[in-house]
Amino acid sequence: MLDLTQCNVSEPIQQKLEAMFAQGRAPQALIIEGDEAKTEALAKQLAAALVCQSDQRRPCGVCAGCLKAYAGSHPDIYVAQGGLTPRSFKVEAIRAVRSDAYIRAQEGGCKVYLLLRAESMSTEAQNALLKILEEPPAQTVFILTCSIKNRLLQTVRSRAQSVTLEEVLSQNPEAVRIAKEMTTALLHTKELAILQAAAPLLKDKDLLKEVLAQLTLVFRDACVQREGGSVRLSSLPEQAAALCRAVPKARLLGLIQAVEEIQNALAFNGNMTILTTALCANLRTAAGR
Ligand SMILES: [Zn+2]
Incomplete structure (x- = not known):
């Protein structure tokens, strides 16, 4: 047993x-x-x-x-x-x-x-x-x-x-809030709004890391939902559902990859302003918006 x-x-x-x-x-x-x-x-x-x-x-x-x-x-x-x-x-x-x-x-x-x-x-x-x-x-x-x-x-x-395994992240409410604003801006194709949402990340590397983790989870949830799965890992179910409806699966995987690229660059101590700006641009490109 x-x-x-x-x-x-x-x-x-x-x-x-x-x-x-x-x-x-x-x-x-x-x-x-x-x-x-x-x-x-x-x-x-x-x-x-x-x-x-x-x-x-x-x-x-x-x-x-x-x-x-x-x-x-x-x-x-x-x-x-x-x-x-x-x-x-x-x-x-x-x-x-x-x-x-x-x-x-x-x-x-x-x-x-x-x-x-x-x-x-x-x-x-x-x-x-x-x-x-x-x-x-x-x-x-x-x-x-x-x-x-x-x-x-x-x-x-x-x-x-x-x-x-469900409910996985130790949640930082600030990271969840920023990830929520960024995904919402992404869905509504608001270029300026996504940069504004990401502004607190320019000077806070740990916060950027947590937001990247949140974004990965919400994109992952959208992807899983597209395949008919139901287990969610992110704290942003509404954003995941909206992404699932609005963004094709290949693009959702592209979004996960865009986040991953920034995570890798961050590991090499990239410039925060450049990384945050690149993140916003890469997400928009990956989402085709
Ligand atoms: Zn034993």
């Missing part, structure tokens, strides 16, 4: 995961979408459950398997992680996973591959992963975490089960 009390997941998600992992079963691949800290915590807890030696609640937290899992030293739990920039999760990392995955588990149980920040996988890396999922090694479970599942190739998603 799966015990995820430490992870603080909602009742429906707990039930969904219990069904997936019931009676020694496990999905070949699982995608956990949502906030980075929460998805990683859940992925690690599931990995511990998979190597736990208890026949009661898993992870029990006290057996040798659990202790090694928590210490990060279990030989059958393999962690590969992408960086913060797109395509930083490279094909070489997946090739290493592949050559490891066909070797038997050292402790006789199953092998678990935690692929963290999976959205930063290059297309080449995702295709290499797809090859493994098409010929899955026995008793091997792949757990991917990502902030936006739609960034993964459809072919990869179709080979995996998935859960989305």
